[in-house]
Structure formats: structure tokens, C-alpha cells
Amino acid sequence: MDTTNPLFFIMNLIPYLAEGLLMTLQISVLSFFFGLCLATLLTLMRVFGNLPLRTISRAYIEAFRGTPVLVQLLLIYFGLPSIGIKFDPVTAAIITLSLNSAAYQAEILRSSIKAIPETQYLSAESLGMSTFQIYRYVILPQALRTAVPALVNEMVALVKESSLASVIGVVELTRRGEYMVAYTFRALEVYIAVALVYLVVCLALSQLSKVIEAKFRIPGYERGRA
Amino acid sequence: MSEDVLLVKDLYAGYGNQEVIRGVSLKVSKGEKVVIMGPSGSGKSTLLKSIVRLVEPWKGLIYINSINVLDPRTDIRKVRQMVGFVFQSYNLFPHMTVLRNITLPLETVKKMPKEEAIQKAIKVLRLVGMEEFKDRYPLQLSGGQQQRVAIARALAMDPVLLLLDEPTSALDPELKEEVLDVLRDIAKRGISMLIVTHELDFAEDVADRIVFMDDGRIIEEGPPHRVLYNPRIDRTKKFLRAIARRVFR
Numbered sequence: 001m002d003t004t005n006p007l008f009f010i011m012n013l014i015p016y017l018a019e020g021l022l023m024t025l026q027i028s029v030l031s032f033f034f035g036l037c038l039a040t041l042l043t044l045m046r047v048f049g050n051l052p053l054r055t056i057s058r059a060y061i062e063a064f065r066g067t068p069v070l071v072q073l074l075l076i077y078f079g080l081p082s083i084g085i086k087f088d089p090v091t092a093a094i095i096t097l098s099l100n101s102a103a104y105q106a107e108i109l110r111s112s113i114k115a116i117p118e119t120q121y122l123s124a125e126s127l128g129m130s131t132f133q134i135y136r137y138v139i140l141p142q143a144l145r146t147a148v149p150a151l152v153n154e155m156v157a158l159v160k161e162s163s164l165a166s167v168i169g170v171v172e173l174t175r176r177g178e179y180m181v182a183y184t185f186r187a188l189e190v191y192i193a194v195a196l197v198y199l200v201v202c203l204a205l206s207q208l209s210k211v212i213e214a215k216f217r218i219p220g221y222e223r224g225r226a
Numbered sequence: 227m228s229e230d231v232l233l234v235k236d237l238y239a240g241y242g243n244q245e246v247i248r249g250v251s252l253k254v255s256k257g258e259k260v261v262i263m264g265p266s267g268s269g270k271s272t273l274l275k276s277i278v279r280l281v282e283p284w285k286g287l288i289y290i291n292s293i294n295v296l297d298p299r300t301d302i303r304k305v306r307q308m309v310g311f312v313f314q315s316y317n318l319f320p321h322m323t324v325l326r327n328i329t330l331p332l333e334t335v336k337k338m339p340k341e342e343a344i345q346k347a348i349k350v351l352r353l354v355g356m357e358e359f360k361d362r363y364p365l366q367l368s369g370g371q372q373q374r375v376a377i378a379r380a381l382a383m384d385p386v387l388l389l390l391d392e393p394t395s396a397l398d399p400e401l402k403e404e405v406l407d408v409l410r411d412i413a414k415r416g417i418s419m420l421i422v423t424h425e426l427d428f429a430e431d432v433a434d435r436i437v438f439m440d441d442g443r444i445i446e447e448g449p450p451h452r453v454l455y456n457p458r459i460d461r462t463k464k465f466l467r468a469i470a471r472r473v474f475r
Contacts, residue, residue, distance in 0.1 A: 044285060077417060109368070120317065121318065122317065123313060124276075124319075125280060126306055126309075127331040127335060127383065128303045128305075128306035128307035128335040129303075129331060133334045142320070142321050145321070216322050218321045218363060218365065219365065220320070220362075220364065220365025220367075221360075
């Protein structure tokens with residue numbers, strides 16, 4: 001490995017770091033997926049539930065948004081074993097990020113549903129449609145379109161937050177960087193390389209968001225959209 | 227004409243604890259066209275919405291085709307299938323084509339097979355002169371075109387009564403006319419209509435009876451000619467002077 005030219009050094013690091021990227025993506029994609037499932041449940045409870053269900057959903061969301069995700073991770077990985085619940089580091093990271101992301105995704109889904117004007121409900125009701133039909137055909141297809149940019153944004157946040165898993169010993173992108181620093185003592189170049197890999201992934205995701213938005217764009221609705 | 231399509235008796239309705247409709251009684255016979263006029267906030271819109279319980283009435287009686295609308299055992303969705311509602315702001319579903327806007331309720335509510343629903347949709351679109359726009363999306367259309375589609379959507383359900391809530395108020399004068407022409411045409415087909423509108427010429431052409439509302443009550447009603455040219459109540463006179471001046475200025 002060339003040790004004199006920093007640029008060349010960084011370029012050489014990338015393939016090694018890319019292997020860590022696989023773990024980063026695995027954690028963030030799974031967390032996003034499980035988070036979305038739980039978020040859907042939380043949103044159903046919030047929108048259709050009775051008072052106790054709504055309260056549970058709200059309390060969950062407040063609890064996970066109101067505490068640092070690092071603390072949640074430490075609690076689940078180091079705290080839970082004392083009551084007999086033990087996970088390996090990767091599982092603990094996926095569980096923590098899923099639970100955390102669910103709170104944010106639930107808020108995204110709820111606000112997207114709330115963004116649909118009441119006139120759409122009235123219009124569908126006036127035609128005799130049932131509540132299920134109204135959500136299935138009228139509200140959700142529009143709400144999910146509204147939700148796409150914010151959901152992709154949440155995915156981007158997860159990619160970055162998954163770096164916290166390095167703290168409990170998961171060998172993902174950031175952890176690989178740390179190994180490299182220990183090996184080469186060149187923290188500046190290594191962490192620049194690590195940052196670049198995250199940046200590329202996140203840029204690709206924003207691009208993906210644009211593609212999805214374009215695909216599901218409502219014709220005639222161009223002007224209101226940035 | 228003995229059969230009333232709509233019978234409203236002593237109806238009270240409102241939002242929260244704000245009373246908007248204060249004891250309205252109204253009839254629409256089969257094939258009859260009734261126009262409701264009145265100043266903003268007089269309760270015209272609320273009255274129309276409460277007839278199909280888009281606003282929940284407080285007390286009173288509503289019968290549509292002899293079905294007791296306010297009876298808790300009545301399935302309100304069955305009633306809404308029989309009554310077309312056209313909104314001031316059209317309220318089409320923006321993420322669906324014009325055709326789908328019409329076939330969706332036919333398929334989901336009336337359980338019509340897809341092919342039949344498409345045939346029916348094209349038929350009503352032709353009626354409002356919008357057939358060639360069937361594959362467009364609502365936001366690609368002008369306001370007048372959207373409203374014509376909304377009228378077609380209501381007609382596709384074969385309603386016994388059509389409720390129209392200021393169908394041309396959001397439109398500029400030119401687009402107004404295309405919608406009013408469609409409504410005149412539909413009126414000739416014998417469907418019962420209850421229309422909130424401030425279009426004097428249209429009301430005079432189409433209405434069998436004009437009902438004037440103020441402050442949640444009906445204060446005057448009668449044949450169009452009588453109410454429009456010879457109103458008896460001061461409030462009606464004042465209102466007609468105001469809108470006539472606006473129209474003819």
C-alpha cells in the first residue's frame with residue numbers, strides 16, 4: 001500500500017471498507033423494513049384505535065424519539081442481559097434501530113395521512129364508499145406518495161445511525177475504519193474514506209427517492225412539487 | 227308527484243355546539259328542481275351535507291325515497307349510493323384518471339363488473355362532453371372540466387336525487403357557462419335536483435321552486451319568477467339587490 005500519497009491511500013482503503021458497508025446496509029435495510037412494519041401497526045393504532053391504543057402508540061413514539069438511540073442500543077445490548085434477555089451484537093443493533101425507526105416512520109405515515117384534505121374523505125363518503133374502501137383506494141395511495149421523500153430520508157438516517165453499532169462491536173463500515181486506524185495510525189485519511197463511503201450511499205438513496213417520486217408522480221401535480 | 231324524493235322536517239344541525247341549521251323543512255318531489263339561495267353562512271351547504279349525513283344532523287326527520295335517513299338501523303352508505311353529491315371544489319381523486327374516478331365507485335360500491343363500469347363511465351362522460359378526456363388526470367383539466375367529470379361521477383351512480391353545492395362558484399365566468407349548460411341538459415332528463423347556486427339566470431331557467439335561506443332558516447320560497455322578481459321578505463330583497471348589482475355591473 002502506498003503510504004505517501006494520501007489520495008492513493010484513501011483509494012486503496014475503499015475496497016476494504018466496502019466489505020464493512022455490506023454489514024452497514026444489512027443492518028439499515030432490515031431495520032428500515034422491520035421499522036416500517038411496526039410503524040404501520042403504530043399508525044393503525046393511532047388513526048383507528050380507541051383511546052388506550054392511541055395512548056400506547058403515542059407513548060411509544062414519544063419514548064423512542066425522546067431518548068438517544070445510543071442509549072437505547074446500550075440498554076438493549078448491555079442492559080437486557082441482566083434480566084435474562086441476551087442478543088448477539090448484530091441482532092441487538094437491528095432490534096434497536098428497528099424499534100427506534102418505527103417511531104419516526106409512524107410519525108411520517110401519520111402526518112402523510114393527515115395531509116390529505118378532508119374533502120377527499122367527504123367526496124368518497126358521498127359516493128357510498130366504506131371506510132376501508134376510502135383508505136384503500138383514496139387516502140393511502142395519496143398519503144404514501146407524500147410519504148416517500150420522508151421515508152427515504154429516514155432510510156438515509158438509518159444508514160448513518162447504524163455506525164453506532166460499532167460501539168457494541170459490530171464490524172460494519174465505521175468499525176472497519178477503526179481497525180484501519182489502529183493498523184495504519186492515519187486517522188484523518190481513514191475517516192475521510194469512511195465518510196466518503198457513507199456519502200456515496202446516501203447520495204444514491206436520494207437519487208432513488210427522486211426515481212420513486214417521478215414514477216408515482218400524480219400527473220398535473222408538477223407545480224406544487226419541489 | 228305524490229311521491230317525495232326528499233322530505234326534510236324540522237331539521238337542526240351544526241358543528242360542535244354551533245347551531246347552523248335551525249329548523250328547516252323542505253320537500254323535493256320526483257323530477258323537481260329546487261334551488262337554494264342565501265347569503266354566506268346561512269347554512270345552505272350544511273343543509274345539503276346533513277341530508278346525506280356528511281354533517282351529522284342533531285334532530286329532525288329526513289326521508290329519501292321513503293327511507294328514514296336518520297334511523298340508526300338505516301345503512302347510510304345505501305342512502306348515499308342513491309344520492310349524487312357535487313361539491314363546489316369538485317373533489318375528484320387526483321391520483322386516478324378521469325375514467326377511474328367514475329369506475330371506482332361503480333366497482334367498489336355498486337359491485338359492477340369492470341367492463342360494465344367502463345361502459346357506464348364512458349356513457350356519462352359523453353353526457354357531459356368529457357369522453358375524450360377519459361385518460362387524463364383531474365389536475366390536467368380546467369376547473370370547468372373537472373366539475374363536469376364530478377357531475378358525471380355523480381350521475382354514473384344513477385341517483386334518485388342530485389345535490390349540488392355551489393357547483394360553479396369556484397369557476398370563472400366562461401367555465402361557469404360550460405358547467406351550467408351541462409346542468410341544464412341534465413335537468414331536462416327528469417332527475418330530481420337540489421341546487422345551491424347564486425346564478426340567477428340559471429335558477430330562473432331550471433328551478434321549479436326557489437328557496438331562500440338566512441341564518442339557518444328558510445325565510446321565503448316560491449316559484450322562481452315570484453321569488454326573483456317580487457320577493458316579499460326584506461332580507462331576500464336586500465340579497466337579490468346585492469347579487470344582481472354584482473352580476474349586471
